[in-house]
Amino acid sequence: MDSKNIWMISLCKIEDDMLSNTNSGFSTDIKHSEKYIEPIIKTRSLEKIYDMGNIQVTALKNIDIDIYPGEFVAIMGPSGSGKSTLMHILGCLDTPTKGKYFIDDTEVSLMHKNQLAKIRNQKVGFVFQTFNLLPHLNVLKNVELPLMYSGIKSSERTKKAKEILINVGLEDRMSHKPSELSGGQRQRVAIARAVVTRPSIILADEPTGNLDSQSGNDVLAIFKELHNYGNTIILVTHDTQIAKIAQRVIYIKDGEVADGNFNV
Ligand SMILES: Nc1ncnc2c1ncn2[C@@H]1O[C@H](COP(=O)(O)OP(=O)(O)O)[C@@H](O)[C@H]1O
Numbered sequence: 001m002d003s004k005n006i007w008m009i010s011l012c013k014i015e016d017d018m019l020s021n022t023n024s025g026f027s028t029d030i031k032h033s034e035k036y037i038e039p040i041i042k043t044r045s046l047e048k049i050y051d052m053g054n055i056q057v058t059a060l061k062n063i064d065i066d067i068y069p070g071e072f073v074a075i076m077g078p079s080g081s082g083k084s085t086l087m088h089i090l091g092c093l094d095t096p097t098k099g100k101y102f103i104d105d106t107e108v109s110l111m112h113k114n115q116l117a118k119i120r121n122q123k124v125g126f127v128f129q130t131f132n133l134l135p136h137l138n139v140l141k142n143v144e145l146p147l148m149y150s151g152i153k154s155s156e157r158t159k160k161a162k163e164i165l166i167n168v169g170l171e172d173r174m175s176h177k178p179s180e181l182s183g184g185q186r187q188r189v190a191i192a193r194a195v196v197t198r199p200s201i202i203l204a205d206e207p208t209g210n211l212d213s214q215s216g217n218d219v220l221a222i223f224k225e226l227h228n229y230g231n232t233i234i235l236v237t238h239d240t241q242i243a244k245i246a247q248r249v250i251y252i253k254d255g256e257v258a259d260g261n262f263n264v
């Protein structure tokens, strides 16, 4: 198998879903298109208030967004406008104070911690600005970690993690610790870790914010490739050049969507 083909798993998942929903003849086509236009991510009146004891900070309010399978969406907005808070909720790393959040029509906002962890492991890959790799584990073990949580046996974990690391160009760095890598290499490890479970949604919060321009371009090329193979990508950025790669920009201001189709 061409190693690049491993990106395709998520796309195949979408097609399988479509096919399993088919009957025959004319109704098939209608079901295909109906299935395809359902948002993979949907929020309604989402609100997040941080309770600081004496004061409450409203970080998000009235967030209604729909993101469709296979979209590449950039999120922009001033510092402190709520972008990371929104990404953490979308990535099931945090929960909203009010409102509804659906992934694939399943209401995530009603879920308890353990259920959220499961959804996160199956459906979402998250890439942080500061990489968040475990410093005491080597590159291969960092990438294997999400597979361990999903109960995959050791030999299979190693095989899958190696495949992904080859795809991001790090086959000769697998036994290195994160501290022995450049920023760009660390971020590529973090992307490998985010996608090793084949999630269909990939979220990245300023993934190139700590990188030089060449490393940033390498990282962006990986996101573009993941998008080409059918994954849904949501990426926070301050950089208009990066936002131009996206098909759509959602602009957040003061915790609200100021423009869901912002032109950069
Ligand atoms: N854990 C937290 N506790 C309290 N306030 C927070 C916390 N995280 C973020 N905030 C506040 O919420 C607002 C939105 O922050 P954030 O989502 O980080 O914005 P952005 O990513 O756009 O810079 C800011 O006013 C910030 O100070």
Ligand SMILES: [Mg+2]
Pocket (backbone or CB within 6 Å): 083, 084, 085
């Ligand atoms: Mg932020």
